[in-house]
Amino acid sequence: MPNHENTETVRDKAQEARPLDAFDRRILGELAVDAGLSYAELGHRAGLSAPAVHERVKRLRATGRIRGTVAVLDGPTTGKPFLAFVHVDSTGWGKTQELLALSELPEVEEIHSVAGDTCMLLKVRCASSRALEGLLARLYALPSVKATRSYVVLSTFLERTPQAGITSALEEAPLVAPPGDVSG
Template sequence: MAKKTNAVQPISSGPVALDATDRKLLSLLAEDSSRSYVELGNLLNLSPPAVHERVKRLKRDRVIVATQAKLDGCKVGRTLLTFVLVTTNGVASTKRLLALSSLPEVEEIHTVAGDSAVMLKVRPRDTEGLEELLARIESIEGVEATRSYIALSTFLERGPSPEL
């Protein structure tokens, strides 16, 4: 039996061969993932079973990694969209930051090139919540500094486009 691990892994492992129909299907699903296979088939000139097979393949190949509702942070009480850059003193310290993935206010964790090692996208409930989160980050062994950027307005927020 394979050992199950709870370790956080990078999301992507490289490109997958996609044809024009796959890309159009992905665009339609990214726009509205609640569309039925019948509706998608009509838009793509495919049968619903053919669409279903493509979706199954795209999920198996991890092109589609999840189907989820996109929530309005402000309407669910998470009003403070913030990007936090974290400087660490080494790879081990950077890996310790992955423990933050279990916190509900942490939406994304990225290792980055440049002056910082990690960039977090967080959405705490308010400034006090941000202050508590920053204190938690700064208490992690090997964290040297944090720099926060609070978003005032969001005009565009989306995932990658499958179109070339």
């Protein structure tokens, strides 16, 4: 009699808990920079055949590692040259629902809740300084919004989506010895 539990475990592992081997990471790295590559070219760079990379990409999409494929628009030349980060101090934890409604505005690109001396952090891109003012007006119109601090971007030197690479060197050589790590 076959072992069902074992089978299911194997299936689950294949579906979601796979730890991203070198092929996967290479594929992700290339696609995060240019999703217009052909599967043949992608396979050439990764050292696989076209059907093989196709299968892997399909799985990476299915498991959510690849959230989607998008065209990256240029803010200034598409009519929105004003970029700003807005820190929002709000009262009443959980009243963030109001802020989330701002997702409907195409000007709002990111909404995060952060730890630090502020509560929420927004990234917004507007057509004019007046539009930015209007956006701040909408923010202040929310009852829970106590204060905001805006950081208007003067120059953007780098702006990209999440990359696949991981710099292992960053995890080495801690600044201070961890507890119990007594040297000498």
